[in-house]
Amino acid sequence: MARREGATAAWDRARAAARELGERTGPSAPRRVPLAEALGATLAADLPALVGIPDCDTSAMDGYAVCGPGPWRVTGRVLAGAAPTADALAPGTAVEIATGAPVPPGTTSVLPYEHAREEGGGAVSGETEPDRHVRRAGEDTRPGDVVLKQGAPVTPAVLGLAASLGHDALRVRRPVLAVLVTGDEVVRTGVPGPGRVRDAIGPMLPGLADWAGARAEPPVFLGDVREGLADALRSAAGSGPDAVAVCGASSKGPADHLRSALGDLGAETVVDGVACRPGHPQLLARLPDGPAVVGLPGNPGAALVAAVTLLAPLLSALAGRPDPAAAAPGRAELSAPVRPHPVDTRLVAVRLTGSAAEPVGHDRPGSLRSPAAADGYAVIPPGWSGPLAEIVRLPR
Numbered sequence: 001m002a003r004r005e006g007a008t009a010a011w012d013r014a015r016a017a018a019r020e021l022g023e024r025t026g027p028s029a030p031r032r033v034p035l036a037e038a039l040g041a042t043l044a045a046d047l048p049a050l051v052g053i054p055d056c057d058t059s060a061m062d063g064y065a066v067c068g069p070g071p072w073r074v075t076g077r078v079l080a081g082a083a084p085t086a087d088a089l090a091p092g093t094a095v096e097i098a099t100g101a102p103v104p105p106g107t108t109s110v111l112p113y114e115h116a117r118e119e120g121g122g123a124v125s126g127e128t129e130p131d132r133h134v135r136r137a138g139e140d141t142r143p144g145d146v147v148l149k150q151g152a153p154v155t156p157a158v159l160g161l162a163a164s165l166g167h168d169a170l171r172v173r174r175p176v177l178a179v180l181v182t183g184d185e186v187v188r189t190g191v192p193g194p195g196r197v198r199d200a201i202g203p204m205l206p207g208l209a210d211w212a213g214a215r216a217e218p219p220v221f222l223g224d225v226r227e228g229l230a231d232a233l234r235s236a237a238g239s240g241p242d243a244v245a246v247c248g249a250s251s252k253g254p255a256d257h258l259r260s261a262l263g264d265l266g267a268e269t270v271v272d273g274v275a276c277r278p279g280h281p282q283l284l285a286r287l288p289d290g291p292a293v294v295g296l297p298g299n300p301g302a303a304l305v306a307a308v309t310l311l312a313p314l315l316s317a318l319a320g321r322p323d324p325a326a327a328a329p330g331r332a333e334l335s336a337p338v339r340p341h342p343v344d345t346r347l348v349a350v351r352l353t354g355s356a357a358e359p360v361g362h363d364r365p366g367s368l369r370s371p372a373a374a375d376g377y378a379v380i381p382p383g384w385s386g387p388l389a390e391i392v393r394l395p396r
């Protein structure tokens with residue numbers, strides 16, 4: 001395997017290297033998808049308004065569109081959905097109007113029903129001021145305005161906005177993550193029997209991928225056979241994903257074949273182990289002219305740390321958006337003492353309360369109990385004396 005960094009990387013350097021690899025090889029190819037499939041993706045193009053908001057002068061209230069000073073003689077009624085009329089209101093006249101309905105030309109304000117007094121003879125009066133409760137054409141958005149720049153995450157509000165501006169589809173990026181789960185002992189469903197272990201990494205990856213603006217494909221389950229892993233990597237790469245996550249097989253055991261499989265395939269190593277606890281066997285490589293490969297250690301707690309260290313920076317860079325793990329607060333004071341590791345950076349699961357970070361406890365590489373109750377990890381480098389620590393976020 002061609003080596004770029006070779007030796008174990010410092011935790012912060014590994015994280016930066018994953019982001020850099022994503023930026024160097026990305027962003028992932030844009031696709032035009034219907035609005036219903038775009039949630040969670042990243043805009044690959046600026047979003048223009050195909051129509052003004054509102055597209056014509058409309059009423060913001062149910063009441064009367066009036067012209068000039070009152071009282072006003074009511075001459076008709078306009079409901080929402082009516083086509084804008086060319087017939088102008090004359091001074092001293094009004095039409096009953098519904099919220100969202102086009103006001104006639106000449107409208108000077110809208111008088112809500114609850115502010116109107118019946119004057120008899122089909123006339124109304126009331127206090128109003130020029131332009132009150134009238135939404136002028138394009139006052140929110142003019143046709144052609146760019147309302148969002150490329151790189152914006154597609155949220156529910158973005159979908160609603162895009163629809164209101166006349167879009168049925170959006171040009172977006174959403175990197176695809178292929179997933180290989182190794183281990184003869186790993187079972188997919190039910191209560192594992194003696195010596196068996198239930199896959200706990202596969203179920204985490206769709207949510208982790210979404211969080212970073214990507215999409216995880218359903219996992220492919222493999223045994224521990226070395227040739228099987230190289231073949232599976234080759235076939236996973238052949239289906240054109242932007243990255244491949246391999247769960248397990250990252251260490252030095254008799255059945256841990258990820259490094260040798262990558263070597264057989266001529267992969268370029270970017271990060272070969274990270275000086276952190278848990279998660280030190282994690283790795284990052286790139287197949288020749290192919291996707292990035294992230295090796296997530298088999299211990300689920302270590303796999304989650306590796307997902308935050310390597311996978312989230314890589315996928316978010318491929319999506320063209322910021323790393324979600326780097327979201328605020330950035331730093332917090334630990335509310336209880338934590339012992340640093342002599343040489344490695346510790347990632348300690350914490351709950352965030354106000355400006356403080358409270359260690360959850362129960363930190364074990366094979367367990368997800370502490371991160372399941374946490375908002376993120378406190379980053380504790382060797383020699384740390386606290387109480388302030390960098391915080392990396394977990395998806396909630």
Ligand SMILES: Nc1nc2c(c(=O)[nH]1)N[C@H]1C(S)=C(S)[C@@H](COP(=O)(O)OP(=O)(O)OC[C@H]3O[C@@H](n4cnc5c(N)ncnc54)[C@H](O)[C@@H]3O)O[C@H]1N2
Nearest residue numbers: 183197198199200201248249250251252256297298299302
């Ligand atoms: N001689 C050494 N042994 C180990 C080292 C080391 O440095 N030298 N590192 C340890 C650390 S740290 C970790 S983490 C693990 C990494 O192991 P692998 O990535 O090779 O994974 P496996 O050996 O296949 O499994 C380890 C452990 O995790 C369980 N596992 C595997 N896959 C899953 C899954 N999808 N869901 C839940 N649990 C899973 C597996 O049954 C093992 O118990 O290596 C240490 N050893």
Ligand code: MOO
Nearest residue numbers: 278279299302365
């Ligand atoms: O990565 Mo291992 O402890 O660090 O489970």
